[in-house]
Amino acid sequence: MAGHSKWATTKHKKAAIDAKRGKLFARLVKNVEVAARTGGADPAGNPTLYDAIQKAKRNSVPADNIDRAVKRGSGAEAGGADYETIMYEGYASGGVAVLVECLTDNRNRAASDVRVAFTRNGGTLADPGSVSYLFHRRGVVIVPKTDGLTEDDVLTAVLDAGAEEVNDHGEAFEVLSEASDVVAVRTALQEAGLEYDSAEAQFVPSMEVEVDVEGARKVLRLIDALEDCDDVQNVFANFDAPDEVLAALDED
Numbered sequence: 001m002a003g004h005s006k007w008a009t010t011k012h013k014k015a016a017i018d019a020k021r022g023k024l025f026a027r028l029v030k031n032v033e034v035a036a037r038t039g040g041a042d043p044a045g046n047p048t049l050y051d052a053i054q055k056a057k058r059n060s061v062p063a064d065n066i067d068r069a070v071k072r073g074s075g076a077e078a079g080g081a082d083y084e085t086i087m088y089e090g091y092a093s094g095g096v097a098v099l100v101e102c103l104t105d106n107r108n109r110a111a112s113d114v115r116v117a118f119t120r121n122g123g124t125l126a127d128p129g130s131v132s133y134l135f136h137r138r139g140v141v142i143v144p145k146t147d148g149l150t151e152d153d154v155l156t157a158v159l160d161a162g163a164e165e166v167n168d169h170g171e172a173f174e175v176l177s178e179a180s181d182v183v184a185v186r187t188a189l190q191e192a193g194l195e196y197d198s199a200e201a202q203f204v205p206s207m208e209v210e211v212d213v214e215g216a217r218k219v220l221r222l223i224d225a226l227e228d229c230d231d232v233q234n235v236f237a238n239f240d241a242p243d244e245v246l247a248a249l250d251e252d
Contacts, residue, residue, distance in 0.1 A: 028056040029069045036073025047183040051199050081105040088114045089131035093122045093218035096209050096239045097131045104231035113229040121222040135203040139182030141175040142197040161188035205238030213248045216241045
């Protein structure tokens with residue numbers, strides 16, 4: 001899930017240990033398989049696969065699962081599925097825009113599951129194009145804070161690689177770039193000896209809707225329901241939760 005960046009960063013940290021670990025593993029393995037099918041099985045020549053593997057490893061996906069996914073994707077092992085990406089658009093409570101990115105081998109199942117999640121959790125599906133214009137595809141790299149690491153340190157490392165801004169979100173820095181520059185930014189961080197938690201292209205909102213505690217609960221309830229769908233890979237939402245709202249959510 002990606003919405004308010006501070007919440008997204010917090011959720012990123014918790015992802016590996018939350019109750020949906022099996023769902024997370026399945027998504028990460030699927031990403032590896034698709035990346036291998038699209039660009040080949042060699043991570044050195046396929047940066048999308050490299051990043052998918054690194055993200056899977058950082059979230060404790062077993063190495064055997066990753067290796068089998070690469071083999072299925074490259075055709076070296078049978079059992080690979082013919083996945084396609086489908087985007088769904090809708091609204092959560094309070095007019096919050098929601099983009100749902102699915103990776104599926106069954107369009108009918110994906111559409112049905114997404115529709116049910118919206119309907120049962122106070123949201124509504126929208127026509128294609130009615131929500132997506134509120135988001136832009138951008139490169140997003142999350143850099144965890146370590147002792148002594150400053151925003152200027154991160155900016156110095158990535159500025160010549162195409163990074164456009166570095167944001168301080170408490171426990172991590174968020175580096176934004178054009179989607180096409182995410183690999184260059186990630187590489188620049190590695191060359192500077194800086195760790196990163198994730199590096200990928202995401203849909204980042206160009207405007208946000210501020211929500212109160214109850215509004216945030218409703219939005220997150222819908223997002224959780226969408227993320228429970230087997231075919232859903234990512235959910236992006238343009239809600240903005242102030243610090244006091246985030247603090248209240250942490251107590252839930």
